Amino acid sequence: MREEKLQAKAQTVEEIKEKVQDAQSIVFVNYSGLSVADATELRAQYREAGVFYKVYKNTMMKRAFEELGYDESINEFLKGPSAAAFSMEDPVAAAKVTQKFADEHESIEIKLGLVGDKFISVDEIKDLAKLxxxxxxxxxxxxxxxxxxxxxxxxxxxxxxxxxxxxxxxxxxxxxxxxx
Known part of the structure; x- marks a missing residue:
């Protein structure tokens, strides 16, 4: 039983690593204030824009970024409810959808972004969304x-x-x- 849990966690970390490596950009959000209807709407908008959106445990994301060689600065942002929106094709898609949704819904908070191998601030995500x-x-x-x-x-x-x-x-x- 314990070994199965460890194996499931290892698979989750590998999935996150793969998504991070394949993504053009990533936007991390705090989704805690979203209603079920709002969360469903957000997922639909991401899907329509070709963005992969998923809620992962912070410890799994921290481990994946650590294994990929990122510094620990991401850890301060991976607190509380966290989800990641991975732009696989268009580098601005996740930023555009997230920013538009955040403008219309105060219940979602943008935490951090990643473009290539560089972390970007909320203001830089807003600029990216304008492109x-x-x-x-x-x-x-x-x-x-x-x-x-x-x-x-x-x-x-x-x-x-x-x-x-x-x-x-x-x-x-x-x-x-x-x-x-």
Whole structure:
């Protein structure tokens, strides 16, 4: 029985380590004031944004971060009810959802964030939440790259159109001269 509990704890620590290593960013929250309905709504918003959200025991999270080589500064934030929102695809997704939800519900408290291997403060999470999503940034970059190409195509099309008009005018003039 005791060995099974130890094995379950070890599996939980491994799961946390895997999530931390695979995540683009993580937001840690205190969820203690959330009603069941609010918690369900928050989970749905995370799921919709592609964010993995889970409540872990603080001791399991502390152990996982320790095994991953992080310093013990996270321990001061892992007190009381703690949950983690892991952004696996878009680095700003967890921050955006959490910040929006926190603005609408005073019952949730943002504790800390992690981007790459750097812990970030609540203010930095708020700044991160203001950034556009990865898809929007990619679209903006591609739009910026496309603009010069579009301009070149318009110039070339304009020159070809002008050439066609001139050739047509010459052909009509020669035709009028031939008939006259």
């Amino acid at each position: 556009p999503s990865k898809e929007v940034l990619v679209a903006q970059v591609l739009g910026g790259l496309n603009a010069p190409i579009q301009g070149l195509a318009n110039v070339l099309t304009g020159n070809l159109r002008g050439l066609a008009v001139v050739l047509n005018a010459i052909a009509e003039k020669k035709e009028q001269e031939a008939t006259a």
